[in-house]
Amino acid sequence: MADFSPSWTEIRKNLDRPLVVLTLGLFVLGLVALVSASLGVRRNHPEYPMKQLLWGLLGALAYLGVLKVGYQNFLKQAVPLYLGALGLLVALLVLGHAAKGAQSWFHLGPFRLQPSELGKVALGLVLAKHCSRVPPETPRAFLGTLGVAGVSLSLLLLQPDLGSALVYGAMTMVALWVSGAKPSYLACLGGAGLLAFPFAWQGLKTYQKMRLLVFLDPTLDPQGAGYNVIQSRIAVGSGGLVGKGFLAGTQSRLHFLPEPHTDFIFSVFAEEFGFLGCSLVLCLFALLFWRMIKVALQSRDLRAKILVATLSAWLWFQVMESIAMSMGLAPITGLPLPLFSYGGSSLLAEALALGLVQSVAVSTARERFD
Numbered sequence: 001m002a003d004f005s006p007s008w009t010e011i012r013k014n015l016d017r018p019l020v021v022l023t024l025g026l027f028v029l030g031l032v033a034l035v036s037a038s039l040g041v042r043r044n045h046p047e048y049p050m051k052q053l054l055w056g057l058l059g060a061l062a063y064l065g066v067l068k069v070g071y072q073n074f075l076k077q078a079v080p081l082y083l084g085a086l087g088l089l090v091a092l093l094v095l096g097h098a099a100k101g102a103q104s105w106f107h108l109g110p111f112r113l114q115p116s117e118l119g120k121v122a123l124g125l126v127l128a129k130h131c132s133r134v135p136p137e138t139p140r141a142f143l144g145t146l147g148v149a150g151v152s153l154s155l156l157l158l159q160p161d162l163g164s165a166l167v168y169g170a171m172t173m174v175a176l177w178v179s180g181a182k183p184s185y186l187a188c189l190g191g192a193g194l195l196a197f198p199f200a201w202q203g204l205k206t207y208q209k210m211r212l213l214v215f216l217d218p219t220l221d222p223q224g225a226g227y228n229v230i231q232s233r234i235a236v237g238s239g240g241l242v243g244k245g246f247l248a249g250t251q252s253r254l255h256f257l258p259e260p261h262t263d264f265i266f267s268v269f270a271e272e273f274g275f276l277g278c279s280l281v282l283c284l285f286a287l288l289f290w291r292m293i294k295v296a297l298q299s300r301d302l303r304a305k306i307l308v309a310t311l312s313a314w315l316w317f318q319v320m321e322s323i324a325m326s327m328g329l330a331p332i333t334g335l336p337l338p339l340f341s342y343g344g345s346s347l348l349a350e351a352l353a354l355g356l357v358q359s360v361a362v363s364t365a366r367e368r369f370d
Contacts, residue, residue: 005068005069005070005073006067006068006070006362006363006366008068010362010366011067011068011362013365014361014362014363014365014366015358015361015362016291016295016358016361016362016365018287018291019288019291019292019295019354019357019358019361020358022284022287022288022291023288023339023354025284026281026284026285026288026338026339026340027056027339029269029280029281029284029340030052030265030337030339030340030341031049031052031053031056032246032269033265033266033268033269033272033340034048034049034052034261034265034340034342035049035247036246036247036249036252036253036260036268036272037252037260037261037265037268037342038261038342039247039252039253048261048342051342051344052342052347055343055344055347055348056347056351058344058348058351059347059348059350059351059352060351062348062351062352062355063351063352063354063355063358064355065355066352066355066356066358066359067355067358067359067362069359070359070363071304071307071356071359071360071363072303072363074125074356075125075128075129075303075307077125078122078125078126078128078129078130079126079129081121081122081125081126082122082123082125082126082152084122085115085118085119085122085123085152086119086151086152086155088106088115088118088119089115089116089119089152089155089156090155091106092104092105092106092115092155092159093155093158093159096159097112104116104159104161104164111344112344112345113345114343114345114346115345116156116159116161116164117164117343117345117346117348117349118345118348118349118352119152119168120164120167120168120171120311120314120349120353121311121349121352121353121356123149123152123168123171123172123310124171124175124307124310124311124314124353124356125307125356126148127145127148127149127171127172127175127306127307127310128175128303128304128306128307128310129303130144130145130148131145131175131176131178131179131306132179132302132303132306135179135180136176136179136180136181136185137180137181137182139185142176142181142182142185145172145175145176145179145181146172146189149168149169149171149172149175152168153165153168153169153172156168160205160208162204162208162333163321163333163334163335164335166317166321166333166335167314167317167318167335170313170314170317171310171311171313171314171317173186173189173313174309174310174312174313175306175309175310175313176189178296178305178306178309178310179302179306207225210224210225211225211331211332211333212331213225214226214229215229215328215330215331215332218230218233218328227258228258228259228263228264228332229328229332231251231256231257231258232257232264232267232325232326232327232328233327233328234251234256235249235251235252235256235257235264235267235268235270235271235326236266236267236270236271236326236327238250238251238271239270239271239272239273239274239275239277239278240274240275241274241275241276242273242274242275242276242277243270243271243272243273243274243276243277244271244272244274245272246272246273247272248272249268249271249272250271251267251268251271252267252268252271261341261342262334262336262341262342262343263322263325263332263334263336263341264326265337265340265341265342266278266281266322266323266326266337266340267326269281269340270326282323285319288315289312289315289316292308292311292312292315292357293308293309293312295308295357295360295361295364296308296309296312296360298361298364299360299363299364300364300367301360301363301364304360304363304364307356307360308356308357308360311353311354311356311357312357314353315338315350315353317335318335318336318337318338319337319338321333321335322335322336322337322338322341323337338350
């Protein structure tokens with residue numbers, strides 16, 4: 001397949017418009033939730049929605065830039081981009097800012113950069129390139145792919161950032177599966193993970209152990225580690241069928257709900273828009289993933305299939321974890337809800353990922369009509 005940078009005419013002609021509409025729809029709903037959540041942060045931060053909108057505009061420019069360059073040209077630079085991401089993760093261990101028990105951010109004046117977010121894009125690119133060249137069909141090739149991904153995953157665990165490490169692991173598993181790894185290899189990998197759990201437990205920080213324990217029983221520490229879970233479940237449950245109404249959610253407005261603009265933004269939305277509003281959000285995410293999977297299935301480029309599947313795994317994992325966490329159905333990891341949670345690094349990374357998926361769609365449609 002010849003690599004190319006499409007013209008704007010080709011992009012407009014072959015654009016997957018439902019993918020664009022779904023992305024914009026979810027971003028707008030996220031802004032609505034963020035307006036309410038920003039008023040629930042202690043020492044109110046009404047500027048959060050405006051900052052998020054500005055990050056969204058920057059993300060839109062990045063999205064268009066990816067479309068113009070073409071995913072094939074990004075794959076050509078996959079190794080340098082991945083090495084750059086690894087370099088940032090290494091530098092983070094020395095120069096990063098520590099918060100909430102993890103050293104995961106660079107402070108750049110008024111801005112914060114979280115390299116693990118951009119690293120997800122780099123990991124997707126390098127896995128697509130590596131697995132298409134060296135399919136993990138033999139034990140050596142399978143372990144080689146684990147080695148490629150394992151470097152970044154190990155650096156995340158040193159921060160420690162367990163949530164992002166889980167995302168990187170999910171991306172790697174999907175890349176292995178799509179590129180032809182034998183089910184027995186994947187089963188052995190899963191079994192090894194289970195066997196390693198007792199040893200991993202000993203390596204967890206105290207606050208990480210408490211997050212897992214209060215997931216099983218929040219009443220173990222209702223005023224400490226279990227407080228977030230209890231308040232989030234109250235917020236989700238109090239929304240009922242149709243919710244309390246926009247800006248009428250008491251859990252966030254009265255400062256009971258912690259981190260309403262990031263970790264628990266879905267809880268804010270659920271309280272104000274209820275079961276029907278949450279159903280709409282879940283349907284939009286389901287349609288978004290359906291379009292992404294369709295793009296992967298229609299492409300004749302194995303690299304593109306692996307890339308889109310890997311990026312889809314990242315976004316799907318975070319959506320499921322963030323929503324389940326809000327309802328007390330999964331341990332708290334601090335993963336942002338894509339297109340909803342406040343954060344420039346995550347929103348920019350998501351825009352790059354969705355731009356790569358759209359680039360694959362444009363390339364596939366162009367080939368179909370050539």
